[in-house]
Amino acid sequence: MKIIQVTCAIILFDDKVLAVQRSKTMKLPLKWEFAGGKIEAGETEIDCIKREIFEELNINIQVNKRLTPVIHEYPDFKIELIPFITEYRSGELKLSEHSDFVIANKKELLNLDWAEADLPVLEEFLAL
Numbered sequence: 001m002k003i004i005q006v007t008c009a010i011i012l013f014d015d016k017v018l019a020v021q022r023s024k025t026m027k028l029p030l031k032w033e034f035a036g037g038k039i040e041a042g043e044t045e046i047d048c049i050k051r052e053i054f055e056e057l058n059i060n061i062q063v064n065k066r067l068t069p070v071i072h073e074y075p076d077f078k079i080e081l082i083p084f085i086t087e088y089r090s091g092e093l094k095l096s097e098h099s100d101f102v103i104a105n106k107k108e109l110l111n112l113d114w115a116e117a118d119l120p121v122l123e124e125f126l127a128l
Protein backbone atom coordinates (compact mmCIF):
# COMPACT_ATOMS: atom_id res chain seq x y z
CA MET A 1 0.00 0.00 0.00
CA LYS A 2 1.28 3.48 -0.89
CA ILE A 3 2.37 5.61 2.08
CA ILE A 4 0.88 9.09 2.29
CA GLN A 5 3.22 11.54 4.00
CA VAL A 6 1.39 13.84 6.38
CA THR A 7 2.82 16.52 8.66
CA CYS A 8 1.10 17.58 11.87
CA ALA A 9 1.71 20.32 14.42
CA ILE A 10 1.55 20.24 18.18
CA ILE A 11 0.87 23.95 18.56
CA LEU A 12 1.73 25.42 21.96
CA PHE A 13 -0.26 28.32 23.33
CA ASP A 14 1.90 29.00 26.41
CA ASP A 15 1.76 25.64 28.20
CA LYS A 16 -1.42 24.38 26.49
CA VAL A 17 -1.82 22.57 23.18
CA LEU A 18 -4.26 22.87 20.28
CA ALA A 19 -6.13 19.75 19.14
CA VAL A 20 -8.73 19.73 16.37
CA GLN A 21 -11.66 17.44 15.68
CA ARG A 22 -12.25 16.05 12.18
CA SER A 23 -15.70 16.73 10.76
CA LYS A 24 -18.36 14.09 10.10
CA THR A 25 -17.62 14.14 6.37
CA MET A 26 -13.83 13.75 6.56
CA LYS A 27 -11.95 10.43 6.70
CA LEU A 28 -11.75 9.27 10.34
CA PRO A 29 -14.90 11.24 11.20
CA LEU A 30 -14.99 13.04 14.57
CA LYS A 31 -11.55 11.81 15.59
CA TRP A 32 -9.19 14.29 17.24
CA GLU A 33 -5.84 15.04 15.65
CA PHE A 34 -3.08 17.60 15.43
CA ALA A 35 -3.76 19.95 12.53
CA GLY A 36 -1.71 19.37 9.40
CA GLY A 37 -1.96 17.61 6.07
CA LYS A 38 -0.35 15.96 3.10
CA ILE A 39 3.05 17.00 1.77
CA GLU A 40 2.74 18.30 -1.78
CA ALA A 41 5.23 17.55 -4.56
CA GLY A 42 8.41 19.59 -4.17
CA GLU A 43 7.45 20.90 -0.75
CA THR A 44 9.62 20.61 2.37
CA GLU A 45 8.12 19.23 5.58
CA ILE A 46 8.43 22.64 7.23
CA ASP A 47 6.82 24.49 4.30
CA CYS A 48 4.03 21.93 4.39
CA ILE A 49 3.21 22.26 8.08
CA LYS A 50 3.25 26.07 7.97
CA ARG A 51 1.01 26.09 4.86
CA GLU A 52 -1.46 23.56 6.24
CA ILE A 53 -1.76 25.38 9.57
CA PHE A 54 -2.46 28.66 7.82
CA GLU A 55 -5.01 27.03 5.48
CA GLU A 56 -6.81 25.10 8.22
CA LEU A 57 -6.55 27.52 11.14
CA ASN A 58 -5.66 30.97 9.74
CA ILE A 59 -2.69 31.28 12.11
CA ASN A 60 1.07 31.49 11.77
CA ILE A 61 3.35 29.21 13.79
CA GLN A 62 7.03 28.92 14.62
CA VAL A 63 8.38 25.39 14.14
CA ASN A 64 10.67 24.34 17.01
CA LYS A 65 11.34 20.59 16.91
CA ARG A 66 10.64 17.50 14.81
CA LEU A 67 9.43 14.46 16.75
CA THR A 68 9.63 10.82 15.64
CA PRO A 69 7.57 10.01 12.52
CA VAL A 70 4.88 7.34 12.93
CA ILE A 71 3.96 4.86 10.22
CA HIS A 72 0.38 3.71 10.68
CA GLU A 73 -1.81 1.48 8.54
CA TYR A 74 -5.53 2.18 8.66
CA PRO A 75 -7.85 -0.37 6.99
CA ASP A 76 -7.93 1.56 3.70
CA PHE A 77 -4.78 3.73 3.69
CA LYS A 78 -1.32 4.02 5.21
CA ILE A 79 0.35 7.19 6.44
CA GLU A 80 3.68 8.42 7.67
CA LEU A 81 2.73 11.06 10.21
CA ILE A 82 5.56 13.56 10.75
CA PRO A 83 5.00 15.61 13.92
CA PHE A 84 6.47 18.97 14.87
CA ILE A 85 6.43 20.89 18.12
CA THR A 86 5.52 24.44 17.22
CA GLU A 87 4.26 27.58 18.89
CA TYR A 88 1.56 30.05 18.06
CA ARG A 89 2.88 33.30 16.61
CA SER A 90 0.08 35.38 15.08
CA GLY A 91 -3.39 35.50 13.55
CA GLU A 92 -6.93 34.93 14.74
CA LEU A 93 -7.76 31.23 14.97
CA LYS A 94 -10.60 30.27 12.58
CA LEU A 95 -11.45 26.71 11.59
CA SER A 96 -11.91 26.07 7.87
CA GLU A 97 -12.29 22.26 7.77
CA HIS A 98 -12.54 20.88 11.29
CA SER A 99 -15.67 20.78 13.38
CA ASP A 100 -14.17 21.76 16.74
CA PHE A 101 -10.97 22.58 18.61
CA VAL A 102 -9.65 22.66 22.16
CA ILE A 103 -6.63 24.34 23.71
CA ALA A 104 -5.96 21.78 26.37
CA ASN A 105 -3.55 20.89 29.14
CA LYS A 106 -1.80 17.51 29.12
CA LYS A 107 -4.45 15.77 31.20
CA GLU A 108 -7.29 17.04 29.00
CA LEU A 109 -5.47 15.86 25.86
CA LEU A 110 -5.49 12.29 27.16
CA ASN A 111 -9.31 12.28 27.33
CA LEU A 112 -9.85 12.96 23.61
CA ASP A 113 -10.76 10.26 21.10
CA TRP A 114 -7.59 10.46 18.95
CA ALA A 115 -6.91 9.21 15.43
CA GLU A 116 -4.88 6.04 16.01
CA ALA A 117 -1.75 7.30 14.29
CA ASP A 118 -1.58 10.19 16.76
CA LEU A 119 -1.30 8.05 19.89
CA PRO A 120 2.49 7.48 19.70
CA VAL A 121 2.95 11.19 18.91
CA LEU A 122 0.95 12.17 21.96
CA GLU A 123 2.91 9.71 24.09
CA GLU A 124 6.27 11.09 22.93
CA PHE A 125 5.13 14.67 23.52
CA LEU A 126 3.75 13.97 27.00
CA ALA A 127 7.03 12.31 28.02
CA LEU A 128 9.19 15.32 27.05
Ligand SMILES: Nc1nc2c([nH]c(=O)n2[C@@H]2O[C@H](COP(=O)(O)OP(=O)(O)OP(=O)(O)O)[C@@H](O)[C@H]2O)c(=O)[nH]1
Nearest residue numbers: 006008026027028033034035036037038079115117118
Ligand atom coordinates in the same frame (compact mmCIF):
# COMPACT_ATOMS: atom_id res chain seq x y z
N1 LIG B 1 -3.66 16.33 9.47
C1 LIG B 1 -3.60 15.21 10.14
N2 LIG B 1 -3.97 14.07 9.52
C2 LIG B 1 -3.91 12.95 10.24
C3 LIG B 1 -3.49 12.94 11.59
N3 LIG B 1 -3.56 11.67 12.05
C4 LIG B 1 -4.02 10.89 11.04
O1 LIG B 1 -4.23 9.70 11.07
N4 LIG B 1 -4.23 11.68 9.91
C5 LIG B 1 -4.72 11.22 8.61
O2 LIG B 1 -3.86 11.65 7.57
C6 LIG B 1 -4.60 11.87 6.37
C7 LIG B 1 -4.15 13.12 5.63
O3 LIG B 1 -4.67 14.24 6.19
P1 LIG B 1 -5.37 15.46 5.38
O4 LIG B 1 -6.10 16.22 6.42
O5 LIG B 1 -4.41 16.15 4.51
O6 LIG B 1 -6.27 14.75 4.34
P2 LIG B 1 -7.81 14.44 4.21
O7 LIG B 1 -7.98 12.98 4.36
O8 LIG B 1 -8.61 15.34 5.06
O9 LIG B 1 -7.96 14.85 2.72
P3 LIG B 1 -8.58 14.12 1.50
O10 LIG B 1 -9.95 14.66 1.47
O11 LIG B 1 -7.70 14.58 0.38
O12 LIG B 1 -8.50 12.64 1.76
C8 LIG B 1 -6.06 11.92 6.77
O13 LIG B 1 -6.71 10.81 6.23
C9 LIG B 1 -6.04 11.83 8.28
O14 LIG B 1 -7.07 11.02 8.73
C10 LIG B 1 -3.09 14.15 12.21
O15 LIG B 1 -2.72 14.23 13.39
N5 LIG B 1 -3.17 15.26 11.44
